[in-house]
Amino acid sequence: MPTIIKENYLKALLFLNQQSDAITITQLGEVMGVSKPTVNDMVKKLKSAGWVEHEKYQPIHLTKEGQMKAALVVRKHRLSEMFLCEIMGFGWEEVHEIAEQLEHIRSEQFFDRMDELLGFPKVDPHGSPIPDRNGHLEHPHYPLLSQIMLGKVVVKGLAESSTSFLKFLNNKNIRLGTILTITGKEDFDGSMVVHYNEHQQETLSASVTERLLVEVVNGAS
CATH class of the missing domain: 1.10.10.10 (Winged helix-like DNA-binding domain superfamily/Winged helix DNA-binding domain)
Structure with missing residues (x-):
């Protein structure tokens, strides 16, 4: 303990x-x-x-040693989340608490094998980077959806991953990799009209767009 x-x-x-x-x-x-x-x-x-x-x-x-030790705990947590989603079929909203328990398993070999089995993923189910076995943690910098005005973007990560937010995204059929086409933005409240999955249209509030990390494609502005 x-x-x-x-x-x-x-x-x-x-x-x-x-x-x-x-x-x-x-x-x-x-x-x-x-x-x-x-x-x-x-x-x-x-x-x-x-x-x-x-x-x-x-x-x-x-300290440098403390950073590495902390990053290795994060590595175990995020690999566990990927394993629970990709291998065991859990939803991305279900895995955090279970991974909190698995991250304290001592065996590095166990997590190296898990990493290999998963195909050496770079990010966890929520788009957060997975540290390598040396504790190196990259921090990709993606803009928030709220910072984009018009055009096409792809969802790359989440600024926060509370269970309630993940369930909301499930209900809207928004996942990592979902391509959103922004067709309008309301100046008054920051809400945004997006089209995706061929025929789906939603108006997303600012509280949602400020939590989605995206990558711009096709010259979005």
């Missing part, structure tokens, strides 16, 4: 680090859902292990 908790903290620090270089005890506590004293105690343990750098009242920084 202690190792699992430490790995969860490292993973949280890695995600927070993608948003800001200055991670505070308060921010980490909010993500982990625990008190400041609890966070302080764990940060001391992570520092003792050589995974973070931290001084009192200063931001928390992952």
Whole structure:
């Protein structure tokens, strides 16, 4: 259990680090859902292990070793999600909690074999990049659908992947790889009219378009 908790903290620090270089005890506590004293105690343990750098009242920084360890936990999680979807037939809205358990399996060989079985995927079912076995994590930069005015785009990822949002996308038949043709955008509320899957048309609210990562095709603007 202690190792699992430490790995969860490292993973949280890695995600927070993608948003800001200055991670505070308060921010980490909010993500982990625990008190400041609890966070302080764990940060001391992570520092003792050589995974973070931290001084009192200063931001928390992952060390190079800490970044690699965190990325390998993320690798296990995202490979597990792919395995659950591609091999076991789970929906993309069902896999997160199960992967949270599988990511703490110790065997690297197990996940290397899983990677091979899946054909060495680059992204998970939600479009998030999968770190390689050395902990290298690429961060492709795709614009949000809300940033595009008109034209054709392909859905490449999600800015957030809550169960409710994934179920919404299921109901709208929108997946990774879905090609959307933007035919109109409302200035007042940012809603967007899109055509896809040959004959389907939807008006997507700004709360949806601000969560879809896309790649522009055919000169969209």
